[in-house]
Amino acid sequence: MDFLQLMQQRYTTKYYDPDKKVPEETMQKILECIRLTPSAVNMQPWHFFLLSGNSKQKLVSVIPDFNVQRYQSCSHVLLIAAKNPLNDEDIRAVCSNEDECGRFTNPEKENAANAFKGKKHFADLHWRTDGYGSWCGKQCYIALGSALYAAAAYGVDSTPVEGFNAALTDELLDLRSLNLQSQVLVLFGYRSAQDSNTLDKRPKARFALKDILTVL
Numbered sequence: 001m002d003f004l005q006l007m008q009q010r011y012t013t014k015y016y017d018p019d020k021k022v023p024e025e026t027m028q029k030i031l032e033c034i035r036l037t038p039s040a041v042n043m044q045p046w047h048f049f050l051l052s053g054n055s056k057q058k059l060v061s062v063i064p065d066f067n068v069q070r071y072q073s074c075s076h077v078l079l080i081a082a083k084n085p086l087n088d089e090d091i092r093a094v095c096s097n098e099d100e101c102g103r104f105t106n107p108e109k110e111n112a113a114n115a116f117k118g119k120k121h122f123a124d125l126h127w128r129t130d131g132y133g134s135w136c137g138k139q140c141y142i143a144l145g146s147a148l149y150a151a152a153a154y155g156v157d158s159t160p161v162e163g164f165n166a167a168l169t170d171e172l173l174d175l176r177s178l179n180l181q182s183q184v185l186v187l188f189g190y191r192s193a194q195d196s197n198t199l200d201k202r203p204k205a206r207f208a209l210k211d212i213l214t215v216l
């Protein structure tokens with residue numbers, strides 16, 4: 001499908017069919033798209049947790065009333081967590097991975113040690129202004145975009161969810177001990193025939209381009 005059509009047709013699903021589960025191979029393709037998400041200096045400062053079936057119950061207490069019904073009836077839940085704090089070891093791991101993936105084509109000039117200095121420099125710039133948490137959190141929202149559009153491309157419905165108790169999630173999954181902080185959830189599944197938010201019932205509402213774009 002043309003990407004514009006995909007953007008026009010995906011929407012936030014509010015009611016899922018609890019009997020329809022996303023096949024594992026489709027879920028794997030969505031996860032692979034998420035893995036390929038770009039991030040500043042390729043830092044990939046995130047970790048993902050996938051819940052389905054009984055494991056979804058682990059987080060049911062973090063979901064407020066207005067989101068519970070969709071949480072319970074969806075097929076899979078993805079929790080996107082940001083690294084916070086981001087440590088030198090995290091930066092070194094990115095550099096080693098880039099080396100293993102063959103990114104350093106001129107080893108005399110480019111190597112993991114040099115790459116570390118560059119990445120650390122940029123990470124520190126953001127740390128001074130916003131703190132790592134904010135910078136890493138922003139990268140996580142790029143992964144959220146990948147998740148929503150990858151799902152749509154594979155015919156899977158989704159719901160981005162900021163309406164959850166992130167602090168309680170961190171506590172329940174002991175994320176602080178892993179230097180992680182919850183950012184956002186994504187629900188995946190297939191819409192119920194009664195979904196109230198389908199585009200025929202509630203057309204997409206966005207400002208016109210002329211109202212949000214200034215060509216300089």
Ligand SMILES: Cc1cc2nc3c(=O)[nH]c(=O)nc-3n(C[C@H](O)[C@H](O)[C@H](O)COP(=O)(O)O)c2cc1C
Nearest residue numbers: 010011012013014067159160161162163164184204
């Ligand atoms: C970061 C983010 C958080 C959101 N959190 C929730 C949520 O907690 N519950 C919900 O039902 N919808 C949530 N939404 C859905 C938005 O309300 C929806 O994307 C917006 O109204 C545009 O509609 P559309 O996605 O159908 O195009 C969230 C969307 C985003 C991008």
